Amino acid sequence: xxxQNRVTREMYFITSTVIDWVDVFTxxxxxxxxxxxxxxxxxxxxxxxxxxxxxxxxxxxxxGAKEGYNISDIIRDFKxxxxxxxxxxINDNIQESRRDWMLNRFEYAARNDxxxxxxxxxxxxxxxxxxxxxxxxxxxxxxxxxxPVKEEFVYLPKEYKYSSAIDYAGGKGILVVEVIK
Numbered sequence: 765x766x767x768q769n770r771v772t773r774e775m776y777f778i779t780s781t782v783i784d785w786v787d788v789f790t791x792x793x794x795x796x797x798x799x800x801x802x803x804x805x806x807x808x809x810x811x812x813x814x815x816x817x818x819x820x821x822x823x824x825x826x827x828g829a830k831e832g833y834n835i836s837d838i839i840r841d842f843k844x845x846x847x848x849x850x851x852x853x854i855n856d857n858i859q860e861s862r863r864d865w866m867l868n869r870f871e872y873a874a875r876n877d878x879x880x881x882x883x884x885x886x887x888x889x890x891x892x893x894x895x896x897x898x899x900x901x902x903x904x905x906x907x908x909x910x911x912p913v914k915e916e917f918v919y920l921p922k923e924y925k926y927s928s929a930i931d932y933a934g935g936k937g938i939l940v941v942e943v944i945k
Contacts, residue, residue, distance in 0.1 A: 847885035
């Protein structure tokens with residue numbers, strides 16, 4: 765029996781979450797670090813983005829890697845860079861009302877991790893699930909794009925700036941996305 769519902773390329777549903785679910789990505793400067801880093805990973809590290817959404821304390825995406833690249837290496841480098849950059853921005857921003865509280869949370873998390881020196885922004889590892897079936901892919905696409913609606917940030921998925929929903933609605937988002945048809 766042949767299965768017709770198979771995905772024909774390597775794709776992964778990933779989730780990366782901030783320590784203690786701290787709402788870091790409520791400020792544009794911190795969001796821009798994520799966007800710029802994802803864009804860099806696309807151009808320089810072989811990252812393919814099929815869908816994504818940046819929420820206040822986590823990132824969901826459906827991703828792949830170009831031939832010769834490894835998705836776990838890309839995500840590791842992405843998390844390492846964004847962690848250092850965002851911590852530096854928080855540290856330097858005396859106007860940040862949550863500055864001391866956030867740095868305290870990230871410093872506390874780093875104390876229990878030998879690999880991290882001062883601050884730990886992201887939770888350990890990454891939830892990475894390979895996508896084999898088209899139905900599962902469709903479920904994850906809907907989940908990603910409806911996340912901002914569920915949280916009542918927007919009425920329609922395509923209205924949320926930090927997502928690929930606009931790309932799937934025929935528009936152009938802030939990141940290059942390979943739309944799955």
